[in-house]
Amino acid sequence: MNETSETDTKRFAPAGADRNNYEYSGSETDEDFSKYLLDRMKQLESRNTLLKEQCDQMESEKRYVESQKLRFEREVRRMQAEIDRLKTAPLVVATVIDLIGTDKVLVKSSTGPQFLVGISQFIDDESLMPGATVALNQQTLAVVDVIPFTEEPMVNAMEVVDPQDVDYDQIGGLDEQVQEIVESVELPLTKPEAFARIGISPPKGVLLYGEPGTGKTLLAKAVANRTEATFIRVVGSELIQKYIGDGAKLVREIFAMARKKAPSIIFIDELDAIASRRLNDTNGADREVQRTLMQLLAEMDGFDNRGEVRIIAATNRLDVLDPAILRPGRFDRIVYVPMPDANAREMILRIHTRNMKIAKDIDFKKLASLAEGVSGADLSAIAMEAGMLAVREDKQQVEMEHFLGSVKKVMSPIKYSVQVTTDQPQTMFG
Ligand SMILES: Nc1ncnc2c1ncn2[C@@H]1O[C@H](COP(=O)(O)OP(=O)(O)OP(=O)(O)O)[C@@H](O)[C@H]1O
Numbered sequence: 001m002n003e004t005s006e007t008d009t010k011r012f013a014p015a016g017a018d019r020n021n022y023e024y025s026g027s028e029t030d031e032d033f034s035k036y037l038l039d040r041m042k043q044l045e046s047r048n049t050l051l052k053e054q055c056d057q058m059e060s061e062k063r064y065v066e067s068q069k070l071r072f073e074r075e076v077r078r079m080q081a082e083i084d085r086l087k088t089a090p091l092v093v094a095t096v097i098d099l100i101g102t103d104k105v106l107v108k109s110s111t112g113p114q115f116l117v118g119i120s121q122f123i124d125d126e127s128l129m130p131g132a133t134v135a136l137n138q139q140t141l142a143v144v145d146v147i148p149f150t151e152e153p154m155v156n157a158m159e160v161v162d163p164q165d166v167d168y169d170q171i172g173g174l175d176e177q178v179q180e181i182v183e184s185v186e187l188p189l190t191k192p193e194a195f196a197r198i199g200i201s202p203p204k205g206v207l208l209y210g211e212p213g214t215g216k217t218l219l220a221k222a223v224a225n226r227t228e229a230t231f232i233r234v235v236g237s238e239l240i241q242k243y244i245g246d247g248a249k250l251v252r253e254i255f256a257m258a259r260k261k262a263p264s265i266i267f268i269d270e271l272d273a274i275a276s277r278r279l280n281d282t283n284g285a286d287r288e289v290q291r292t293l294m295q296l297l298a299e300m301d302g303f304d305n306r307g308e309v310r311i312i313a314a315t316n317r318l319d320v321l322d323p324a325i326l327r328p329g330r331f332d333r334i335v336y337v338p339m340p341d342a343n344a345r346e347m348i349l350r351i352h353t354r355n356m357k358i359a360k361d362i363d364f365k366k367l368a369s370l371a372e373g374v375s376g377a378d379l380s381a382i383a384m385e386a387g388m389l390a391v392r393e394d395k396q397q398v399e400m401e402h403f404l405g406s407v408k409k410v411m412s413p414i415k416y417s418v419q420v421t422t423d424q425p426q427t428m429f430g
Pocket residue numbers: 170171172173174210211212213214215216217218219269314315316348351375376377378380
């Protein structure tokens with residue numbers, strides 16, 4: 001320690017002494033100096049520990065930040081993909097009309113015009129056939145996808161009814177109408193050669209019109225049963241309301257299905273919902289109705305009169321129908337289905353009580369005259385209600401009094417509604 005240099009002496013100067021002017025005099029002991037060094041080492045060690053701890057903490061923060069970075073990078077990639085997806089141009093939907101050679105196809109776009117377009121190499125040749133629905137690239141109009149044919153939405157819009165038990169003898173008072181239906185629907189399906197022999201085309205469609213519950217559906221079911229045809233029932237209002245935007249497509253699919261299941265009868269109930277006269281100020285809903293109607297007209301124009309698909313439509317409002325639907329070649333048989341007169345009412349009551357146990361003295365004539373102004377559906381309700389009264393009284397058979405009670409019950413809403421309509425103006429105008 002005696003050889004300690006001048007700088008060292010300055011550095012080891014005791015605390016509190018003036019370090020620059022300090023002269024090592026040799027009076028300080030080596031012991032003091034070792035103590036000083038020990039203190040200094042302890043200080044440095046604790047400082048080192050502290051820095052190590054800080055370093056560990058920084059390391060773990062770094063790892064956390066790195067994992068966050070990865071997470072955000074993934075999120076950015078996902079958002080980018082979403083933006084790209086949203087930016088891609090929509091595909092145009094079209095129907096294949098014909099295949100031209102191996103690499104061209106004639107399509108009719110959903111907006112109307114026809115195009116001769118190319119086919120993407122990824123398209124399976126087998127699925128590309130006339131009638132298939134395809135997606136076209138918006139710029140090149142090349143076919144990029146074949147949309148699978150689905151019967152699913154249609155199954156809900158229409159009913160394939162089994163009209164097993166309905167026959168003409170269950171229809172009361174509509175002999176003329178039955179005759180019309182036999183000529184225009186039954187015979188073309190069962191004896192097409194008779195028409196060919198004479199050289200005339202049977203009507204494609206029959207339009208039944210009349211009040212609700214007068215037997216229009218019943219007529220259609222009976223003819224379907226006679227001809228053993230598939231009976232497809234479509235309700236016009238459902239076509240529009242339930243399948244907004246899809247009405248036209250459904251009409252197409254319904255006809256496709258009818259052809260597949262031929263012989264078949266398409267029964268369009270509430271035709272007025274899709275075929276009412278067009279108004280000038282067309283809103284979205286009207287346009288939808290129009291598209292559906294146009295598709296119906298196109299389908300009717302497109303199929304062969306002598307084919308095995310017949311159309312029967314029904315409406316309560318002939319007056320609101322678009323004249324286009326009544327043009328020759330479409331619904332060219334228009335049949336009025338009237339409310340039953342007294343004779344018809346008697347007949348309908350007899351039909352609906354056929355399978356009931358009734359007393360021998362039932363005066364059907366009297367019941368029919370009492371039930372003036374009621375429809376076939378009401379008469380069916382009268383028979384059912386009389387049966388219910390007999391059951392309630394635990395009777396062995398249905399008596400005249402039950403029928404009288406039931407006529408009164410079923411008639412009361414009719415009387416009420418007549419009263420309301422005649423009373424109303426009086427109340428309104430004092
Ligand atoms: N002429 C009739 N002969 C026998 N039963 C009838 C007759 N008319 C109606 N009915 C009875 O009323 C029920 C309902 O009739 P249907 O569904 O055929 O009426 P619709 O004219 O098609 O009515 P909507 O216009 O409301 O569709 C039938 O199932 C049948 O029981």
